[in-house]
Amino acid sequence: MTYKSPMQPIPTERCRHITSKGLRIFGDNYQTPIDEDARTNDFWCTKTQTVLGPDKSLVILSRCIASRGCYEAL
Numbered sequence: 403m404t405y406k407s408p409m410q411p412i413p414t415e416r417c418r419h420i421t422s423k424g425l426r427i428f429g430d431n432y433q434t435p436i437d438e439d440a441r442t443n444d445f446w447c448t449k450t451q452t453v454l455g456p457d458k459s460l461v462i463l464s465r466c467i468a469s470r471g472c473y474e475a476l
Contacts, residue, residue: 409433417466
């Protein structure tokens with residue numbers, strides 16, 4: 403798979419309910435594009451099984467943080 407933007411590792415501090423196919427296959431060794439627009443469909447919430455969390459906001463690594471009511475630390 404080739405992306406136009408640089409890659410970055412998955413943060414170790416993330417919500418326990420955020421997942422993706424890459425995370426399930428590669429675990430913490432998975433790399434993702436830095437550009438969020440390139441990865442908005444890559445992740446989903448295991449609580450809702452959709453790209454929207456229980457609070458109806460997008461499931462994106464930089465947005466699934468402790469300030470969200472549905473967040474649970476990994």
